[in-house]
Amino acid sequence: MEIGKTYNPKEAEAKWYPYWMKNNFFASKPDKTKKPYTIVIPPPNVTGVLHMGHMLNNTIQDVLIRRARMLGYNACWVPGTDHASIATEAKVVALLKEKGIKKTDLSREDFLKHAWEWKEKYGGIILEQLKHLGASCDWDRTKFTMQDELSDAVLDVFVDLHKKGHIYRGVRMVNWDPQGLTAVSDEEVIHKEKDSQLVYINYKIKGSSEHVTIATTRPETIMADTAVCVHPEDERYQHLKGKLVIIPLINKEVPVIFDDYIDKEFGTGALKVTPAHDINDYNLGIKHKLPVIDALTADGKISEAAQIYIGMDRFACRKQIIKDLQEQGFVTKIETIKNKVGHSERTDAVIEPRLSMQWFLKMDKISKPALDAVVNDDPEVKLIPEKFINTYKHWMENVHDWCISRQLWWGQRIPAWYDGQGNTVVCKTKEEAFEKLRSTNTEVRMENIKQDEDVLDTWFSSWLWPLTVFDPHIIKNGWDKANEDLKYYYPTNDLVTAPEILFFWVARMIIAGKEYTGQKPFTNVYLTGIVRDKQGRKMSKSLGNSPDPLELIKKHGADGVRVGMLLSSPAGNDLMFDETYCEQGRNFANKVWNAFRLIKGFMVEDIKQTEAQKEAILGFEIRFSEQLELINDNYSKYRMSDALMKTIKLFWDDFCAWYLEAIKPDFIDGQAQPIDKSTYQTTINFLEQLMVIIHPWMPFITEEIWHLIGERKQNDCCIVANWPKSQSLKEDLLKEYDSTKWIITTVRDTRAQKKLSPKDKLELFETSSKPISHFRNFVIKLANLNKYELTSEKIEGTISFIVNDSSFQIPVSVNVEEERERILKEIDYNKGFLKSVQVKLANEKFMNNAKPELVELERKKEADAMGKIKTLEAQLSSLK
RNA sequence: GGGGGGUUAGCUCAGCUGGUUCAGAGCACCUGCCUUACAAGCAGGGGGUCACUGGUUCGAACCCAGUACUCCCCA
Numbered sequence: 001m002e003i004g005k006t007y008n009p010k011e012a013e014a015k016w017y018p019y020w021m022k023n024n025f026f027a028s029k030p031d032k033t034k035k036p037y038t039i040v041i042p043p044p045n046v047t048g049v050l051h052m053g054h055m056l057n058n059t060i061q062d063v064l065i066r067r068a069r070m071l072g073y074n075a076c077w078v079p080g081t082d083h084a085s086i087a088t089e090a091k092v093v094a095l096l097k098e099k100g101i102k103k104t105d106l107s108r109e110d111f112l113k114h115a116w117e118w119k120e121k122y123g124g125i126i127l128e129q130l131k132h133l134g135a136s137c138d139w140d141r142t143k144f145t146m147q148d149e150l151s152d153a154v155l156d157v158f159v160d161l162h163k164k165g166h167i168y169r170g171v172r173m174v175n176w177d178p179q180g181l182t183a184v185s186d187e188e189v190i191h192k193e194k195d196s197q198l199v200y201i202n203y204k205i206k207g208s209s210e211h212v213t214i215a216t217t218r219p220e221t222i223m224a225d226t227a228v229c230v231h232p233e234d235e236r237y238q239h240l241k242g243k244l245v246i247i248p249l250i251n252k253e254v255p256v257i258f259d260d261y262i263d264k265e266f267g268t269g270a271l272k273v274t275p276a277h278d279i280n281d282y283n284l285g286i287k288h289k290l291p292v293i294d295a296l297t298a299d300g301k302i303s304e305a306a307q308i309y310i311g312m313d314r315f316a317c318r319k320q321i322i323k324d325l326q327e328q329g330f331v332t333k334i335e336t337i338k339n340k341v342g343h344s345e346r347t348d349a350v351i352e353p354r355l356s357m358q359w360f361l362k363m364d365k366i367s368k369p370a371l372d373a374v375v376n377d378d379p380e381v382k383l384i385p386e387k388f389i390n391t392y393k394h395w396m397e398n399v400h401d402w403c404i405s406r407q408l409w410w411g412q413r414i415p416a417w418y419d420g421q422g423n424t425v426v427c428k429t430k431e432e433a434f435e436k437l438r439s440t441n442t443e444v445r446m447e448n449i450k451q452d453e454d455v456l457d458t459w460f461s462s463w464l465w466p467l468t469v470f471d472p473h474i475i476k477n478g479w480d481k482a483n484e485d486l487k488y489y490y491p492t493n494d495l496v497t498a499p500e501i502l503f504f505w506v507a508r509m510i511i512a513g514k515e516y517t518g519q520k521p522f523t524n525v526y527l528t529g530i531v532r533d534k535q536g537r538k539m540s541k542s543l544g545n546s547p548d549p550l551e552l553i554k555k556h557g558a559d560g561v562r563v564g565m566l567l568s569s570p571a572g573n574d575l576m577f578d579e580t581y582c583e584q585g586r587n588f589a590n591k592v593w594n595a596f597r598l599i600k601g602f603m604v605e606d607i608k609q610t611e612a613q614k615e616a617i618l619g620f621e622i623r624f625s626e627q628l629e630l631i632n633d634n635y636s637k638y639r640m641s642d643a644l645m646k647t648i649k650l651f652w653d654d655f656c657a658w659y660l661e662a663i664k665p666d667f668i669d670g671q672a673q674p675i676d677k678s679t680y681q682t683t684i685n686f687l688e689q690l691m692v693i694i695h696p697w698m699p700f701i702t703e704e705i706w707h708l709i710g711e712r713k714q715n716d717c718c719i720v721a722n723w724p725k726s727q728s729l730k731e732d733l734l735k736e737y738d739s740t741k742w743i744i745t746t747v748r749d750t751r752a753q754k755k756l757s758p759k760d761k762l763e764l765f766e767t768s769s770k771p772i773s774h775f776r777n778f779v780i781k782l783a784n785l786n787k788y789e790l791t792s793e794k795i796e797g798t799i800s801f802i803v804n805d806s807s808f809q810i811p812v813s814v815n816v817e818e819e820r821e822r823i824l825k826e827i828d829y830n831k832g833f834l835k836s837v838q839v840k841l842a843n844e845k846f847m848n849n850a851k852p853e854l855v856e857l858e859r860k861k862e863a864d865a866m867g868k869i870k871t872l873e874a875q876l877s878s879l880k
Numbered sequence: 881g882g883g884g885g886g887u888u889a890g891c892u893c894a895g896c897u898g899g900u901u902c903a904g905a906g907c908a909c910c911u912g913c914c915u916u917a918c919a920a921g922c923a924g925g926g927g928g929u930c931a932c933u934g935g936u937u938c939g940a941a942c943c944c945a946g947u948a949c950u951c952c953c954c955a
Contacts, residue, residue, distance in 0.1 A: 006920070191955095340955095390884055391953065398883095398954080499952085534891080536951090567906070568892050574951085576892060580907070587920045594918035601917070642894070645905070660917085667916075745924085752924050758915070833901080840899090845938040854899055861900055 003600060003708075007593035009557025009586075012704040017131060020703075025069075025719050026136045028076035030488035037073035038492035039065055040466045040522075041137065042505070043082035043145060046119060047091050050129035050549045052531040052539050052577060053498065056569060059562045060528060060640060061496045062135050066696040067635065068493075069136075070723040076489055077136060078469045080143035081124055085411035085458045086180055086346045092118050092410070108409050115410050132550060134558050134699045136719070141469065145461040146412070149472035154412045154461045155428050156475035157512070162426040166362045167404075169416070169424070173279045174403055176354035177344040178300030178314075182407040183358055184344055185457060189351050191340040198267065198335040199322055203228060206244040206253055212237070213332055215267025217339060218277070219325065220317040223250050223306035224295035227273040229284060232258040234269050248330045249321070250307050257288045279353050292355065300352060314352070359405040359414060359454070370510035371396040373520050380520045381510060384638045385571045388499060388527055395503050402508075404457045411455030418452070419444045463508035466492050466521040479517040486517075495522040498530065526638050529574035536576060552582055559698035560586035566644050566697065588648055589701050592694065595656050596705045598664070599683055605674035611777035613679045616662035619737045619775060620686060623654050625726040626734055631693065632726075644697055651690055658741065659686070662781050684709060689724045733774060735804075740775040742803045747783040747810065750799050754812055763787040765795060768806030794878035805864070807871045816879055823879070827872045834865035 020026060030036075039061050044054060061077060069075035092115045093103050103111060127142065143150060161167045174183035199219045202211040214228060228245050230237040240256040247254060254273075261284060262271055275285030276294040285292060295306035302309040302317050309317045325331045342351035373380045375393045383389050405414060416426045417433035423444075425436040430449055437444045467474050471486035482490075491513070497506060506525055513521035531539050531546075539546035552561045556579075563585030569575045627650045634643035663683060665673035688709065691702040695718050706718035747762060756762075764785050766772065771790055772779065780788050791809075798809035799819065840846050840858055847855060 003917095005918075387885065394883055394954080503953095530952095570893070573886090573893080578892080578907090581892090583920075584907070587918095590920050591918065594921085596917085598917035637896090639894090642905095645894090649905090656918090657922085661922095664917090670916080672916075749924060752912070755912085758913080758923070837900085840938075843938050846899095847938085849938065850899070857900060864900090 003597050005594075005597075007557070007589050007701060009559060009589065009700060010554075012700040013132070013134075013558055016700055016703045017134065020136065020717070020719055021139070023715065023717070025717065026077070026138050027140055028074055028138050030484050031074050032488075034072070034074040036076060036489050036493075037065070037068035037071075038076045038078070038489045039494050039496065040078045040469055040492055041080060042495070042497045042501075043080045043143075043462060043465060044126045045084040045087055046081040046123040046126075046144065047084055047087050048081075048126045050126050050133075052546055052549060052565075053528075054126070054130070055133065055549045055552075055561065056528050056531055056565050056575060057496055057498070058130055058133060058135050059565045060526065060569075061494075062133070062562075062699075063566070063640065063696040064494055064496070065136055066699060066719065067723065069719065070692060070695065070721060072722065075136075076138055076141075078141045078143065079127055079130070079135070079137035079139060080141075080465075080469060081127065081145070082462050083119075083144065083146035083411060083458060085406055085408050085455060086177075086182060086184070088115065088119070088123075089408050089410040090180060090346060111409050129550060132553050132558060133562065136699070143465075143469045145458065145465070146410075150461065150464070150468045151412045153464055153468045153472045153475050154456060155415045157460075157464065157516075158412075158415055158456065159426055159428060160475060161361060161366075166366055167359060167426075168362065169357060169359050171355055171357055172360065172403065173282050173353050174356055174358055175342060175344075176298070176352045176356070177347055177349050178296075178298065178352050179347040179349035180344060180408075181298055183354075183356060183403055183405065184346070184351070185403055185459075188345040189342040190345050191342050194339065194341045195336050196339050196341070197322070198337045199325075200268065200332040200334070201248065201272075201325060202330050202332060203245040203247060203272075205240065206246055208243075212240065212245055212256070212270050213268045214270045214272045215335075216272055217337070218274075218318070219321050220302070220309070220314055221274045221277045221295055222247055222272060222321070223252075223302075223308065224274045224276050224293040225252075225254055225272045226275060226285065226290040226293060227254050227257045227288065229257045229259050229262055229271045229273050230269060231262040231264045232260055234262070234264050236269065248325060248328065257284075257290075259284060259287070276355055277353055282353075282355070294355065296352060296354070298354075300349075358403050359416070359452075359456075361402040361404050361460075363399040363401050366515060367396055367399050367507070367511055369514040370507055373510055373514065381522065382524045384524055384526045388502060391499075392502060392507065396507060402457075404460045405452075405454040406457055407453070408455050411458065412461060414452040414454050414456060416452040418450050420448050420450065459504055459508060462505060463512045466490065466495075466509055466513065467516060475516060479519075482517070490517065491520050492522045494524045494526055496526045496528060499527045500530075502527065524638070526571055528571070529569065531575050531577050534576050534578045536574075539577070547577075547579065552579070556582040556586040557589060557700070559589050559701050563588060563644065563648075563697055566640055568641055570641055571638055585698075588652070589698060591652055591656065592698070592701055592705070595651070595660060596687065596708065598660060599680075599687060600708070601672075602665070602680055602683075603672065603674040604677055604680045607674060607676045609676045609678050612781040613663045613676070615775045615778040616659050616781075617679070617682050618733070619662075619740075619778060620654060620659040621727070622730050622733050622737060624650065624686070624689070624724075626729060627654070628693065628724060628726040629729070647693055647697065651694065655686065655690060658782070662778055688721070691718055692721045692724060695719065695721070736772060736774055739803050739806075740772055740779050743772070743779055743808060744783045746801050746803065746808070747785070750801075750810055750812070754799075756812070758784065760784075761786040763789075763811050765789055765791045765793075765798070765809040765811075766806055767792055767809070770805065772806075794874065796878070800875045802868060802871055805867060807875065814879075820876065820879055823872055823876045827869055827876070830865050830869050830872065834862065834869065837861045837865060 065075050065077040095118065096103060096114060158167065175189045177184050196217040198215050198217055200213050200215050201219065202213050204211045212228060225247055230240065243256050244253045245256055262269065273281045273284055273290060275282045275290055275292045293305050295303055296314060297303045300314045302312045304310050309320065344351055374383060375389060383392060415428050416424055418424050419437045419441050421441060423437055423441050425433050427433050427436060433449055434446055437449065470489055471483040474482050474486060509521045513519055533539055533545040537543060537545060561582050564582030567581045567584060627646055631643050631646050634646060663679050665675050691706050695702040699719065703718045747764060751758060761784055776788055795809050795811060797814050798811045799814060800807060800809045837858055841862060
């Protein structure tokens with residue numbers, strides 16, 4: 001068989017993903033004889049294409065799910081997408097616009113037809129892309145938040161929560177997106193620091209020649225002013241009590257009010273009060289019973305109520321009004337200040353605080369169990385890393401009511417019905433609504449009943465995700481009648497998501513889970529960081545600093561990219577991505593490939609196993625067990641990068657550099673020597689176990705090698721192989737094995753120092769009360785010795801070194817002066833060390849306070865150091 | 881303004897209950913090797929005032945206070 005010198009990922013990827021699919025390895029069905037391990041995917045936006053954040057997130061999920069599968073769990077990873085109302089609607093609107101169709105010209109039904117067409121055609125591209133990464137999702141379970149059954153559940157929840165009194169309708173100041181023409185939640189507003197002009201404007205005081213100066217960054221709203229407010233204790237304005245002031249340009253009279261809400265220091269200490277356009281002013285307005293004048297239209301233009309500039313865009317108006325006010329002498333100065341301006345996450349339009357009728361979910365009571373589930377000494381839901389608990393707590397304790405209505409068409413339409421006479425009922429169908437309305441309005445007629453025009457916030461459907469992907473009828477039926485799937489898979493095990501949506505989504509899923517099943521939706525929440533470029537900038541389309549994930553996969557292989565993503569991504573910390581990480585991953589894949597090539601090339605014959613081979617096997621066995629334990633421990637703590645690095649080093653260092661080098665048969669006269677059957681078979685076993693533990697990180701190459709090792713039955717695949725079990729730790733042996741590595745390294749170093757070729761064989765003499773016993777031939781092989789003997793003599797003309805309690809000598813030509821220097825330096829160091837230990841031991845307070853084990857340890861350190869010094873001094877004297 | 885992080889080698893990060901040889905890893909760098917698995921490699925090596933100041937302690941990268949810089953969230 002011809003095996004290439006470098007690993008070719010493309011072939012393996014094209015081969016094994018379809019093979020896994022065909023054999024249903026990703027599929028999961030409830031099976032009472034096995035424990036479930038479940039992850040629901042954070043459903044990507046249906047309009048989305050794969051970006052680096054998805055890569056990180058889904059690689060982690062795939063690693064977890066693949067390992068769980070190998071550990072024998074019934075592993076189920078549910079994929080799907082989110083309908084993303086505002087983003088999708090914006091996309092469809094844009095597409096229609098290109099075709100010359102205006103949304104406003106379409107009926108709701110026709111628009112939705114277009115939207116569904118778009119979804120069928122382009123939605124879900126991202127799921128196909130995930131397959132290139134190797135994501136082992138159970139694709140038969142793919143869900144979409146707006147598919148019929150899931151939508152139905154959303155309406156059930158709305159009706160139910162309304163019945164329970166948690167949902168209400170009210171006029172509120174909302175964050176209005178004048179471009180998307182919808183309200184957006186607080187969480188969807190991005191505050192950006194901007195340079196703004198703070199304009200100082202004089203308002204004349206009625207019946208006086210004086211004026212009062214207000215400062216505002218929003219002069220275009222002065223027509224909506226209904227008062228000017230000053231601090232009751234502000235001495236500058238005491239004379240204004242009971243006075244009226246006149247708004248420039250429109251010459252409207254408004255009262256001066258007094259409230260200690262005012263910050264005397266900001267601007268002039270006098271505030272224009274515009275209840276319709278600022279949340280604080282709105283509250284002031286309520287308190288002081290001020291009228292509300294809405295001077296802006298829904299799309300951000302000046303309304304008729306403003307009297308002037310009608311129809312002008314708000315920003316154009318701002319420029320114009322400043323100019324006009326200046327010309328008429330009302331402006332005293334203009335300052336440039338920095339302030340935060342809210343922008344819509346979806347359309348990037350400047351958010352306008354706006355009063356409107358919206359539906360809200362009351363959060364105070366319903367969120368309580370979700371707070372307790374996380375913030376607790378022994379929490380039901382664990383956040384990883386823990387530092388997010390504080391953030392979560394802070395948010396949940398100050399939670400605001402959730403505005404759940406959106407002025408859009410793409411989404412679940414709010415199941416509220418109006419009879420046109422001020423009666424509202426909430427229920428799923430028009431027929432039901434008719435019945436209900438009739439009880440208060442006997443005159444009501446079917447054709448007069450109108451459904452609410454708005455749809456629900458997308459998060460109002462995705463908060464049900466872990467429930468409805470398994471049982472969409474759970475809301476209706478209740479937990480007791482939940483279907484088999486939900487009972488089996490819920491609560492899920494791990495959720496992998498970004499901290500940015502801890503509140504949007506994670507908290508709300510816990511709320512919904514608690515409300516409808518009395519249980520948490522997941523046990524662990526692994527919060528990934530943000531993928532940034534190496535300058536620390538967030539990756540974004542507009543900056544163009546994000547590599548195309550699929551290109552990366554093409555270039556470095558899926559396995560390489562997966563490793564690259566995880567090499568440096570501790571939970572919750574941002575990842576400074578650099579393509580060289582993928583190179584490291586690719587390099588490792590190549591290393592694995594070549595180790596396999598070496599093993600595959602061995603000539604196996606019926607010969608005797610060498611002692612060095614026996615010892616190497618023992619060494620690797622104990623090392624493998626030791627490291628496997630540590631790797632398992634890292635996994636259990638979700639320390640993914642650590643688990644990965646240990647796995648890589650176990651293969652690269654322990655297996656390749658130490659084990660394979662030790663068992664590799666020699667070349668004699670350019671002729672590779674054969675290997676014995678036993679060593680070969682053991683090596684293959686080791687390789688298989690290593691493929692298994694590497695598999696979650698690098699599924700493709702490991703599956704490829706698994707099958708190249710030998711003929712396999714159809715179902716005998718790496719993906720479903722058993723995770724290895726570690727043997728009991730043999731600490732003494734491990735310690736000896738570690739010592740042998742030090743000995744070997746030191747011999748090699750000596751060779752390098754003496755400018756000897758690695759091919760030159762050396763002799764080694766050991767002086768020890770407890771000499772190396774299990775790995776002597778291993779040392780001979782790897783240090784390339786022709787003699788390794790015990791002695792109690794000082795041999796003349798040797799370089800000497802110490803490993804643990806033993807001293808070693810290598811006969812080589814020695815520069816006595818240099819050697820003396822070196823030993824003296826080492827004696828010096830050890831004496832210093834000894835002194836520090838002895839100071840500790842002489843310290844009464846230490847002796848009284850420190851734990852006994854610790855004192856014991858210090859005594860051992862003292863003895864070790866003294867022993868070492870003695871040995872070194874002996875070496876020194878033997879130099880003479 | 882309120883809340884939460886972070887600052888350890890050139891870079892990216894570990895360092896768990898304060899206690900060996902605890903100052904570490906990977907990359908980068910330097911030296912020597914095209915040694916027939918692998919130059920995407922092998923062998924070896926150098927490199928840090930643990931941001932700063934003070935405190936607690938027998939003992940501090942680790943605990944406390946303050947300072948500087950920085951990131952995130954909320955208002």
